[in-house]
Amino acid sequence: MGDEPNSQATSDASGHRIELSGPLTIARVGTTERSFEETPDPLIIDASGIERIDTVGAWLLYRTRKERGAEIVGANETVRELIAEVESQDQGVHVRPEKKPGPYQTLEELGHWTTETGKTFVGLIGFFGSVLIAIASILRHPKRFRFNAVVQRFDLVGVRALGIIGLMSFLIGIVVGQQxxxxxxQFGAEVFTINLIGRINVRELGTLMTAIMVAGRSGSAFAAQLGTMKITEEIDAMRTIGVSPVEALVLPRLLAAVVMMPLLAFWAMLMSLVGGGLFVWVGLDIPPLTYIQRLQEVTPLTDVWVGLIKAPIFGFFIALTGCYQGMQVKGNSEEVGLRTTTAVVQSIFIVIVLDAVFAVFFSQIGWN
Known part of the structure; x- marks a missing residue:
């Protein structure tokens, strides 16, 4: 305690004077601050007796001079330099960033979105390349193919999705028929409701809604599973022991999505037709036999092929996007949620874009 700084207050014609002596450090600054508070203005601080000072002591002197207009006299070079350094760091901080004008902010967000889209596109191409390499490796060494993992993914992507996809498609068939x-x-053409139900559900909605459901259900699961494995360093451990994560984790999921999507799409087509048939039977008094005969007449087989051709391609891109986003997880568990959300959004976006491309393509080749 003999090291504690002393402050002695005196008064003269020029003002109230405080003489400091000893060290002025964080451990001793409390008593000095109380002395400053008890001394009225105008205040003169004699720093000639300070033996040692740190940034907290310098901040006290600087703040007193700034807020009360105190005069600091007798300070040696070290004290003056430290006060000047503290003063140079005393800058205002914006708790909230300044808002930019609307057009500039919109352009900035658009540029950020464009940059992220470009990075994702390049990353997906690179990831697709690694998948092709893994496929070539499996073809050269068939014993490395993990059949049990594929069967497990069949269960996740296909079997467990039958209920929700069937119910969704059944209700969509009813809604399409009713609307x-x-x-x-209005035109006395209720019988053509069967045409609408048959063509739109078989050609478009059956496959498209199945793809959206698989993206939200299985695509998100792929991203979350792989993301969690990244966080727990299981994927790094696989690489350490010489196991390719793409071969062991990505390929089974890709294959399961590609194989199960046509089956799920066909199931969705059937259930939507059943839902539509139930509506026209109850709401329009068209018996089931007439409904089935009319479906055979107005729904060409090419519509079924259009839906089934699109399905495996949709499944491939859903699985590819989900696995890619899962493999990009870094840092913490919050990143898993963000990447999972991104995987679902990107998968649905890709599916809709591909569906539009297929619509134009099939129209051009005459499959109308």
Missing amino acids: GAVQLQ
Whole structure:
């Protein structure tokens, strides 16, 4: 305690004077601050007796001079330099960033989105390349193919999705039939509701809604599973022991999505037709036999092929995007949620874009 700084207050014609002596450090600054508070203005601080000072002591002197207009006299070079350094760091901080004008902010967000989209596109191409390399490796060494992992993914992607996809498709068939009938009744053409149900569900909605459901269900699961394995360093451990994560984790998921998507799409087509048939039977008094005969007449086989051709391609891109985002997880568990959300959004976006491309392509080749 003999090291504690002393402060002695005196008064003269020029003002109230405080003489400091000893060290002025963080451990001793409390008593000095109280002395400053108890001394009225105008205040003169005599720093000639300070033996040692740190940034906290210098901040006290600087703040007192700034807020009360105190005069600091007798300070040696070290004290003056430290006060000047503290003063140079005393800058205002914006708790919230300044808002830019609307057009500039919009352009900045658009540029950021464009940059992220470009990075994702390049990353997906690179990831697709690694998948091709893994496929070539499996073809050269068939014993490395993990059949049990593929069967497990079949269960996850296909079998467990039958219920929700069937219910969704059944309800969509009813909705399409009801909305179509409301419009066609204005022209006395309710019978053409069957045409609408058959063509739109078989050609478009059956496969598209199945792909969206698989993206939200299985694509998100792929991203979350691989992301969690990245966080727990299981993927790094696999590389350490010489196991390729793409071969062991990505290929089974890709194969399961590609194989199960056509089956799920066909199931969705059937259930939507059943839902539509139930509606026209109850709401339009068209018996099931007439409904089935009319479906055979108005729904060409090419519509079924269009839906089934699109399905495996949709499944491939859903699995590819989900696995890619899962493999990009870094840092903490929050990143898993963000990447999972990104995987679902990107998968659905890619599916819709591909569906538009297929619509134009099949129209050009005459499969209308």
